[in-house]
Amino acid sequence: IRRTIGMAAALYVITFISVYFFGGLYRYRIEDEFQSTYVKEQLDEQYQRLESERDDIIQKYSRLISSSDKLEKSNKTLSKSIAEFYTLNQISQAIGSILDTKELLKRLNDIILGVVGGSYSTIILYDEESGRLKVHTTNVVNPGDLATIKDNINSSILLDTFMKxxxxxxxxxxYYQYIFTCGRNINSLMCIPLTTGSRKFGLILVEHTLSNAFDTENVRFLKIIAQQVGIVMENAELYLKMKEMARIDGLTGIYNRQYFQERLQSEFKEAQKNGYPLSLVIYDIDYFKKFNDMYGHLFGDKVLKSVAEVVVSTLRKSDVIARYGGEEFTILLPRTSLDEAYEKVETxxxxxxxxxIEDNLISVSVTASFGVSSFDECALTENDLVRTADDALYEAKSAGRNCVMTARRLYEAKH
Structure with missing residues (x-):
């Protein structure tokens, strides 16, 4: 029995030790598997986080590259705009103060060639009287080429461009479509209307011997230039109109005394320089005060205007008539001798x-007295020309009015 009990006890101990040992091994295995699973999960999480961070970095890098491209494009656009603004500012300074249209368009043509870089530049203006386009300024110098342009500038394609x-x-x-380019090896061209909101002045034609020489940016820039020039041309026209209005007598519509003095000075210099005669006529309406007193100032004004219209209708384009003051008028007759002037004035x-002269129930006629002098038959200076013509007018009044008297010649008896 003791032996049996001892064996049972030994077996129990062995069993206990085996269970404890193998149980520990199993526990360690379970713990190791659990630890491995935990580490793996941690690694997976860290890997996913790194992947996410990598994707985020890639996105940020892509956005940075995109921003860099946009910034580069913006810098290019800004640089181009600054250069364009500078060029337009230079153009404005170059043409802004020019009030002479001929000089303005000549300067414009030079600027276009420098800025756009074409082979040829031509400014075409519309003549309202003839209803046709005309070449105003161009750098085409060959006579044959220039004739081709002028003969064909009113082609339908250019007229449509201008009108629309x-x-x-x-x-x-x-060349069949753009016949005005024949003979000059033109392969590219652009044509821009020269207009403002209220006026159509003409066209700017830029040509190049190279193909594909121009693009829409060239067109856009040239349009801006054309708009600026159109405004300057409009201002120049307005200035000339204002200047012309300042020269005109408000009542009669002929030149006033101030303009007459300017024109006398320039005409006298030309006569001296080129050695041709210059005659001066001073006349006034006889008994004008009587008409004013009898019929009133309104009818007196009508007399002044009517007589001025009669005189203007007989003058040449080179002649100049002005109201000198009150009922007194002057006429400049370039290249007209004293005898020729006398015959013209007598007529x-x-x-x-x-x-x-009629006005309602009033119907009258008037007469005028004339004094005539001439450079260099009667006077050698501007002042003497006016003085001698005025003296001759005084003689005409003294002789009974309604007559023509000439100044005394310097070397001969008077007429």
Whole structure:
């Protein structure tokens, strides 16, 4: 029994030790597997986090590259805009103070060639009287080429461009379509209307011997230049109109005394320089105060205007008539000798005397007295020319009015 009990006890101990040992091994294995699983999960999480961070970095890098490209494009656009602004500012300074249209368009043509870089630049203006386009300024100097342009500038394609206010951009020129380009090897051209909101002045034609020489950016820039020039041209026209209005007598519509003095000075210099005669006529309406007192100032104004119209109708384009003051008028007759002036004025005197002035129930005729002098038969200076003509007028009044008297010649007896 003891032996059996001892064996049982030993077996129990062995069993216990085996269970404890193998149980520990199993526990360690379970713990190791659990630890491995935990580490793996931690690694997976860290890997996913790194992947996410990598994707985020890639996105940020892509955005940075995109921003860099955009910044580079913006810098290029800004640089281009600054250069464009500087060029336009220079153009404005160059043309802004020019009030002479001829000089303005000549300067514009030079600027276009420098800025756009074409082979040829031509400014075309529209003549309202003839209803046709005309070449105003161009750098085409060959007589044959210039004749081709002028003869064909009124082609339908250019007239349509002008009338519709549209532009032409052509980088593969067909000579049959653009006949004005024949003979100059033109392969590219652009044509921009020269207009403002209220006026159509003409066209700017830029040509190049190279193909594909122009693009829409060239067109856009040239349009801006054309708009600026159109405004300057409009201002120049307004300035000339204002200047012309300042020269005109408001009542009669002929030149005033101030302009007469300017014109006398310039005409006298030309006569001296070129050695031709210059005659001066001073006349006034006889008994004008009587008409004013009898019929009133309104009818007196009508007499002044009517007599001025009669005189203007007989003058040449080179002649100048002005109201000198009150009822007194002056006429400049370039390249006209004293005898020729006398004959012309005598005819004029008769026309005035035979002219009937009517206003409602009033119907009258007036006469005028004339004094005539001439450079260099009667005077050698401007002042002497005016003085001697005025003296001759005084003699005409003293002789009974309604007559023509000439100044005393310097070397001969008077007329």
């Amino acid at each position: 206010g549209e532009y032409i951009l052509e980088n593969n020129v067909d 004029l005197r008769k026309l005035i005397a035979n002219h009937v």
